[in-house]
Amino acid sequence: MPRLVDHEQRRAEIGAAAIRVILREGLAGVTVRGVAAEAGWSTGSLRHYFANQHELQSYVARATSDALRARLLPRVMRPRTVSSVVEGIISLIEELLPLDDERREEYALWQAVIEWERDHPPKDGSQTWNDQRALHRQCIAQLRGHEPDRDPDAALRPHPDPQVELWAAVLHTFVDGLAAQLVNTPDRLSGDDARRLLRALLEAVPGFIDPAAPRA
Known part of the structure; x- marks a missing residue:
């Protein structure tokens, strides 16, 4: 009796192999031959799933985005014990910053996805970018005293407070720059410097409310 092939498992193996290639060689290294060798497959076996390099890279970009989301969400959603609203937001945004080996790896993968999307713009826009903007939107909304959106889809839509949208864009751009x-340039900006600059920006948001802040 022929052995049943778990195609989803095979595609997951391909995605994992491609991520290893990206971390060594960047997106340009994601070729049918290169990924097949990394996965321990023949080129012919991989072509059973992807007819050409474009199909493979398209799949890898989506799989990498899903892998990044699966890594990041549990860290973002974990309970936090913090002394103030600002410190809570800093601890959350730090999950996006390449402050250790794991997050530097995630940054490299994110850059590869951005490279693919620049040449092949997604119909509905970058999901990675949309997810990050939603996170920054929630942070600014909290600073301005709004209740957080419990519906993830609602957080992806523009906030009715125009100042939230403006400062979410500022924060998003600022965090990307950090x-x-x-x-x-790690010799010019340390993790402590990044936290200090981030705190300064958050405290400049108009309408900033922090019930834990000391009163004069």
């Missing part, structure tokens, strides 16, 4: 500097 991440790039932490990777590209």
